Amino acid sequence: MSATTxxxxxxxxxxxxxxxxxxxAVAARADLVGLWYGVENGARDLTGAQLAELAEAVRTAGRAEPVLVTFLHDADRIASAARAARVRWxxxxxxxxxxAVAALRSALPDAVLVKAVHVLDGACVERPxxxxxxxxxxxxFLVDAATRGGAVGSTGHRVPAEALEALLPxxxxxxxxxxxxxxxxxxxxxFAAHPGFRGVDIDHAARVDGGPLDPARVAVLDRAWAATSAPLPGEHPATS
Known part of the structure; x- marks a missing residue:
């Protein structure tokens, strides 16, 4: 993909x-809205039909693109759900x-694939x-924290600054x-000055007291993160 300057x-x-x-409600002030699918026992997990319905709501309501967020390993099942919901991310x-990433890339050559990597006890589990x-x-990559209890995704735990500093290079x-x-x-x-930094994935701070995603909170986040800029490519936000 060609890059813009x-x-x-x-x-x-x-x-x-x-x-x-x-x-x-939040699609007008976010760039991406995450929709859980195949997150077993997840409090915000969606059915395939719900995924498609919410993805359409995101596309038609604002600037954002829907993102299928999944714990699944089955590339065929993920690809099928993404096609049905017309989700690119x-x-x-x-x-x-x-x-599994290679199989999904083969199935969806035009998708934007974000792979989470997890920092646990100061080290990245997937570093090798x-x-x-x-x-x-x-x-x-999406750099996130994992917990000793095995929780990943929307934990609210921070990646320690020293661990992040060691991982980024x-x-x-x-x-x-x-x-x-x-x-x-x-x-x-x-991290905000790192040339590879492309943005943030936020859950807890986009809500009030753990409730639904709040448009007012998302507007605050949007203003804060839009105040700085980063080079993003043309068609494919991931390439550089």
Missing amino acids: GPHPRLLKVCGATTPEEAA IQLHAYQTPA FLQAYSRAGADL TLPLPFLLAGGLSEADASGHA
Whole structure:
């Protein structure tokens, strides 16, 4: 994909919409809206029909694109759900193998594939496989925290600054950052100046007291993260 030059707003992804109304309400102020599918026992997990309904609500209500966020490893099932819902962005937010990424890339050559990598006890669990994920066809990494209890995704736990600093030089792809972030993190942090930084994935700070995604909170986040800019490519936000 060809790249453009010049500044673009940071990508703001908010995650975990569960109704068309909620998804539509935040789509005007986010770039990406995460929709859970295949997240076993997830509080915000959707059926295939719900995924399609919410994806359409996102597309028609604002500037955002829907993102299928999944723990699934079955590339055929993920691809089928993405096609049915007409979702182009897919976030693999579990411990899928590089082979699973390659199979999904083969099935969906035009998708934007975001592979989550997890920091646990100060180290990236997937560090030995970063190059393999890149070769398999991932477009972006999402750096997030995992917990000793095994929780991944929307944990509210931060990636320790020293662990992030050690990890970033090893990433062969641009990255999004997750893990307890808010508008207060939009400036003054080393990761924001990193050339591979493409934006943030936020859940807890986009809600009030754990409720639905809140348009007012998303507007605050949007203003904060749009105040800085980053180079983004033309068609494919992940390539550089």
